[in-house]
Amino acid sequence: MNFELSPEQEMLREMLQRFMTEKCGRDVVRAIVDGQDEWAAELWNAMQQLGLLGIGIDEILGGTGGCLMEVCLVAEALGHGLAPVPFVPTALVSQIIARFGNEHQRERLLPGIIAGGVRTTIAAIDGQFADGTISGTAPIALDGAIADIALLATNTHLVIVPLDGPHVTRTPIGSVDRTRSIARLSLAAAPADALPDAALDWWQDAAAVLSGFEQLGGTERVIAMTRTHVLERRSFGRAIGSYQAVKHRLVDMHIKALIARAHAYHGAWALMTDAPERRLAAAGARVAASEAYRFSAREGLQLHGAMGTSWEHDAHLHLRRAEMLGLVWGGSRIWKERVVVQLEQAHV
């Protein structure tokens, strides 16, 4: 039994916290929210310099080494900082290619990703892959407006598509989360390169877990900022954090975070070990993390009082991010259904 971070992983977490405090301050996020920048390119470069874009990729393949758990810890730190960078889609793609891609695909794509010059999106597409080309529309491609490469999943194939050609039209959408550049992708016979079938089965589970860590980081941030607020804010002569209605709500947030963390670790473990319960563990991670972040963002905003409803306050940025992440791989009703289907099979 070993179900905790290792001391090395704890060190990585602390390092990431310091890194984020330094490189992803309020001004970085607000520059995107207020439309001055499209994404946080400088933060991305700093991440690249630290080797974070190659984390979880074997050194033989040019990566920094480490396992998927370390990738998850980066996602958590970025979620904590509301970072406007395409890390999760990019890491998903690099993990998938490292794991399932052939030699040619690895050599063509991994160096660029690890070097920071190639950003990716990954999305479900309503469309067809045949004869080396793909046609159709991906209505929501996370970080799709700034991506160079897309992994697109039809019902039957997971394919790699460069986004720079004439066969691709991308339309940025007015996203609920203003910190990320989301686009609709329309493809008309765009050249595409298929991955093995096993990747198609794997990617949704991996997306659920990686985003789960991003959600978990956001949850912890909301809890921390709400805690600080209720310790400082006074009403009727007392810190509002001494009132049970406030205390117990924060405990509810905390417990949801605790449960989400346990499921997230389990999901990461199941992905790493290809455990038989991988689908269940990944669905658990997604449902628990979506619930924890959405609940905490909503109730954290409430506990901030009227101030929390203003544009200038960060509470709504988390509310919006929580909603976007809760929706992007499918809403909770769908993922809870995945949980139950797995449970039914386990308890025939």
Add this chain to the structure above:
Amino acid sequence: MNFELSPEQEMLREMLQRFMTEKCGRDVVRAIVDGQDEWAAELWNAMQQLGLLGIGIDEILGGTGGCLMEVCLVAEALGHGLAPVPFVPTALVSQIIARFGNEHQRERLLPGIIAGGVRTTIAAIDGQFADGTISGTAPIALDGAIADIALLATNTHLVIVPLDGPHVTRTPIGSVDRTRSIARLSLAAAPADALPDAALDWWQDAAAVLSGFEQLGGTERVIAMTRTHVLERRSFGRAIGSYQAVKHRLVDMHIKALIARAHAYHGAWALMTDAPERRLAAAGARVAASEAYRFSAREGLQLHGAMGTSWEHDAHLHLRRAEMLGLVWGGSRIWKERVVVQLEQAHV
């Protein structure tokens, strides 16, 4: 717009409260709970003497007069006092016979009911009515162990069946609510007398509303006893009723009672006026009242602390009564479904 009790009805309510305080004290209820008596016959006699068994029945038919609303107020008062008497089934039957019965049925049954000598049950039966006899089993007949007459509903008929003949077997069951004598009825070609089809459509709605008032009375009682407890009980130097966790829980109970009362009034009004929205209103009354009583009984018990879990405390009698009433005409999932079916039709 007139959606409140009339001054006369308010007077009736106060009179009923005094009556219950006097005639249905703790000893009366405990005698049934602890198995000394099967039901509260003395209370029933006192009700008969006050004319409560003929309430809502026209004076021409031998009743006390008044409308269904007054019947509902009696049910509320009995629910408040956890009264171990078969009023709701009996009143349902007398209302149905007065409303739908032919002259012969009225003359045969109403005088006995109003005089207190004839008690009734009403239940759904898994069985068949044909050629003037009924066969089948009613697994749960409320107050069935002490009833003289049953109204039984098959899928196609609502029939009157005397329970004293050789064709009827009744088996008392170990009910979750120990204040009421519930039985399983098995009938083998028992003589039965059918009511018009309209009655079959009406009875469930009427049962939902009348029980709704009984549930509402129980809810108000639980709120009152919990309020008294939290004002008296002290912890860490304060009345526990001054802690927000306690205050806000009582407010939740109070709001559920408020909503249940509004729906109960609406249901009674819809039954009385045969309003087009009768089914919806009755389902609303049932769902809201079941939720209010179950929630208040559960959380009221919790707020009483360990003391509330002891046999000697009345908290569990309400928890049990709330569960029995929440189940007896079908659980909440079924009745919520009735709500939605009606809403779908209203919003095509």
Add this chain to the structure above:
Amino acid sequence: MSEAMMDFNDSPEQANYRMQCRSWLAEALTDFDGRRPHFPDFDVPEVMAAARAWQSRKAAAGYAAISSPRGYGGGGGSRIEQEIFDQEERASPAPFTDVFDIGLGMALPTMAAFATPEQKSALLPPLIAGRDIWCQLFSEPSCGSDLAAVRTRAIRDGTDWILDGQKIWTSYAQHADYGLILTRSNPDVPKHKGLTCFFIDMRAPGVEVRPIVQMAGIAEYNEVFFTGVRVPDAQRLGEVDGGWSVALSTLMHERTLGGAGKVRGLTIADIIEGARKLQIGDVPALADGAVRERIADWWIDMEGIRLNYYRALTLLTRGETPGPEFSAGKLMSGRQVQEMAAFMLDLSGPSAIDIGDDSDSAGLAMEWLMAARRRLAGGADEIMKNILAERVLGLPVEPRLDKDIPFRDLF
């Protein structure tokens, strides 16, 4: 059947009045195209112009402030007539007039109770006719729920008072002509005992209004700064140092019946319609048990609040005053709209991330973003629960450490 039976239907007089309202609305609204934004942004000149025109038209026909005396420009009618008109107006595509709500709902009854006859004659008719907009200057940065802790100073200067300080979360202050203000007139007594209320001219020298953009991108609220603002003593409402009871009466108008019949926004019909269109897997979402159960639960609460509002109206009809228990509607509705909107977004799946102006989810997302405001404005959920616990259930207040201490020693 007894004569004393409940009756949901209009009496013949009420039915008659309803028909009169309905036909007047139909005629009056032929001018309007019926297109309205999801939420009114009164910073948009057309939205404000439509509101003023409509309010003035209602006033001319006696439909603005129906239950206020005719002398002030009201309709001279009953509270039930007001409700009948409101119901009909809500069912119509009439322009939004929220910008007058504070004036009509809070300033009007407060002025009616505390102002002089001359002041009422001068100020209430333009308020009712939509010419003057009023705001309520109570909240301050350092006191959210704890209104008695306001710090904005009022210092006597001859027959005037000089106001210095800051208010916040003042709805529509950027448009307002007048405001009701709660000030600290005496810091040497416990906090509830040193407050005084005034009405003020929002255009007076020293008043500065700064809009606060909300999370949904609209600016309904403002910060308002007071620097040496001179207010004649004649504009005082209530006694010197007696402002707390004036403020309480104003707030009572805000909270009583709040939310019960007046909630705009998502309805059960919207949810049913949405769930008919959306799919879960291969079946319509409306066929899914989880969706159906939620619809039932939401309807129970919404319909319960609506029916409860009828109970309150019945009391009004009988000349009684509904108690604070009817404020449960406000508490319930904010949270419920938030839940419903969030649920529908989730059910829509990834495509609901797109909330651009032309998207399918634009309206839903606006409801969702604005719902947080509903849970806070006019008393946060937590405060509403305290009020219900203390005033309706008679439970003890929290231990108060600040009650008998002079205000100036509290900080």
Add this chain to the structure above:
Amino acid sequence: MSEAMMDFNDSPEQANYRMQCRSWLAEALTDFDGRRPHFPDFDVPEVMAAARAWQSRKAAAGYAAISSPRGYGGGGGSRIEQEIFDQEERASPAPFTDVFDIGLGMALPTMAAFATPEQKSALLPPLIAGRDIWCQLFSEPSCGSDLAAVRTRAIRDGTDWILDGQKIWTSYAQHADYGLILTRSNPDVPKHKGLTCFFIDMRAPGVEVRPIVQMAGIAEYNEVFFTGVRVPDAQRLGEVDGGWSVALSTLMHERTLGGAGKVRGLTIADIIEGARKLQIGDVPALADGAVRERIADWWIDMEGIRLNYYRALTLLTRGETPGPEFSAGKLMSGRQVQEMAAFMLDLSGPSAIDIGDDSDSAGLAMEWLMAARRRLAGGADEIMKNILAERVLGLPVEPRLDKDIPFRDLF
């Protein structure tokens, strides 16, 4: 992959130990017929006899108190081995031994920390072997959650103390040989500072036990009256007037990890099985979206608590002490079992009214009735939330009016 990877599987040593436990259990349980009541009632002689026999058998094989030193009759093993055995035992039809839980879970660590070596040698082996039953005498009628307010007096008399007062909610006191007791030794100092702990002989003159029948019909709890009970000072645990820290350490054992891995009762598998059999209209309840969504929600929480328990075990394995955050399991599980049982009863419909011994709903109803106890015993939900808020999140305690006042002036 990194070496530092998480691992849910047993290490080779652990797997070996698990197989050893499993085969021992299989063999040891051939004697038992495997039929157990829904809940153990230790007033039934056969239930108690089975518990004693099983506990003694475990002790003889080194499986009682696995992680306690062999010197006292423990197994001399690790905390992880204890957990492995517990998992295997829970999966087996072994007789219930709840009557020893207070002794093993609270008295054993408290005695190990505060008793003399002689006392430990004399008292712990029979405790572990199931010969002696221990109880914990903390709660009193006038103090539920506020343990520091106990009034049972302890007055020094030479080398003895004389105890007078009343305890309540004492689990299994009617069967107990010994008890840990918290007393008021000094009423002239603030309430936390005048308490002293002892262990006592429950058969001593002046101790009277009166069982309290619970709502489900079983008597687990008792009132215990003390009239001039003489206790040697040698049975004092901790310092004179230092009982609060002894009590806190005892309670910490009760609460840490409470409920996480040890919850007996309804499982998700039970719910799935039940929902397969029940119908809603014409379809199996398991096909209904509302049922399916609840199953998912409950699984998320239960599985989260279980996984969280593994995090705590990992810390134990590393020699660290899991903090109070792991007590969230107890908070969650009581409420959840209550919800699950109520939901299944509701789904069963009218027939679930029949909870007679032979009925289909008997077991479910017992879970439902006993769930209320889970939400109260060992810290009510509300108290657990306070503890988490204050000790884990560092939020301020409520204003305390009683903290620095001598105990005797509080009433």
